[in-house]
Amino acid sequence: xxxxxxxxxTKLRTEPGTGPLLLAIVAVTVAVSAAACATVxxxxxxxxxxxxxxxxxxxxxxxxxxxILAVLAICGEYGTGMIxxxxxxxxxxxxxxxxxxxxxxxxxxxxxxxxxxxxxxxGRLVLPGRGFTAAPLSLADGPTLRAVAxxxxxxxxxxxxxxxxxxxxxxxxxxxxxxxxLLYLSSILPYMVGDPDWQRLLWRLSPMNAGLAVQAxxxxxSLPLSPxxxxxxLSAWAGAALLCGGxxxxxxDA
Numbered sequence: 001x002x003x004x005x006x007x008x009x010t011k012l013r014t015e016p017g018t019g020p021l022l023l024a025i026v027a028v029t030v031a032v033s034a035a036a037c038a039t040v041x042x043x044x045x046x047x048x049x050x051x052x053x054x055x056x057x058x059x060x061x062x063x064x065x066x067x068i069l070a071v072l073a074i075c076g077e078y079g080t081g082m083i084x085x086x087x088x089x090x091x092x093x094x095x096x097x098x099x100x101x102x103x104x105x106x107x108x109x110x111x112x113x114x115x116x117x118x119x120x121x122x123g124r125l126v127l128p129g130r131g132f133t134a135a136p137l138s139l140a141d142g143p144t145l146r147a148v149a150x151x152x153x154x155x156x157x158x159x160x161x162x163x164x165x166x167x168x169x170x171x172x173x174x175x176x177x178x179x180x181x182l183l184y185l186s187s188i189l190p191y192m193v194g195d196p197d198w199q200r201l202l203w204r205l206s207p208m209n210a211g212l213a214v215q216a217x218x219x220x221x222s223l224p225l226s227p228x229x230x231x232x233x234l235s236a237w238a239g240a241a242l243l244c245g246g247x248x249x250x251x252x253d254a
Contacts, residue, residue: 004090004099012073012103021069025111025155026118029062033119034126042131051136052147052217055123059151060212062115063158067179070104070162074245075172093249097167101242104159112155116148143217150214150231157211157231157238158183164241168248183208200224207237 012018036057042049074097077083090096123137139145162179169175187209190202203209203224213223213230220226225233 001095001099004092004095005102007086007090008073008096008099008103011077012100012107015072015076017072017076018069018107021065021072022107022111024065025062025069025108026115028065029058029115030118030122031058032061033058034122037123037126037130040130042127047132048218049132050216050218051123051127051132052144053215055127055137056116056119056147056151056215058119059116059154059215060208062112063155063183063208064180066108066112066155066158067162067183068176069108070159071166071172071175071179073100073104074163074166075170075175078170079172094246097163097242097246097249101160101163104163105156108156108159109152112152115155116151120148146227147215147217150227153231154211154214154234157234160238161207161234161241164238164243164245167245168241204233207234210234 033055036054040049040054042051077086086096087093120137120139127136137144139148158179161182162175165179165182166172166175169178186202186206190199190206190209193199193202210225210230211234213225214227216223216227223230
């Protein structure tokens, strides 16, 4: 396994698009979070906004860069034909996919941590000027810490989901389209139906809606899923995608 990890780390580290995508994860997440905070005003008498979720809003945009990074980690090799060389040198296909997952997840955790902490800092700087209490995002607060840590885990799970889809689809554009469609389109489906029961079910099944429930710190009783249960739904999506991709990788020719 050490050989596979070293090989995958070397390939991803030397890929020209890796650095810009990691920077994009941080920059886009922080910028969108800051912009979201700057567009909301909290009334002094009664403030009903979830400041933590607002400060982490950029995760919804930054996840697109995470998805592209993970998709390219596998589909880039299919595009160039290098996957044949990889599987010839390392015939244990399950080990190759596991190594890719470990490297992609590790990089996503690093970039995701920087992005989420940057968003927290942006929120602490912007929100007090919008009517929120001073320093509304504190990591010493339990729900806030859960939301911050959960957001980093959310991005890591998006990377694994994208890697699984990329392994199954094998084409960069098609895989990215499937992942982004699954994330963003499924998140708006609950609002396109009138039946409350169907709305609740579709919300629970949406990987983005369910996963981002971990960011909520207020009105938790109104959520269709609890924060950690929502992250569990996203974990199931990621696991299913990796399982499907792994099975297809074993059975198909390179």
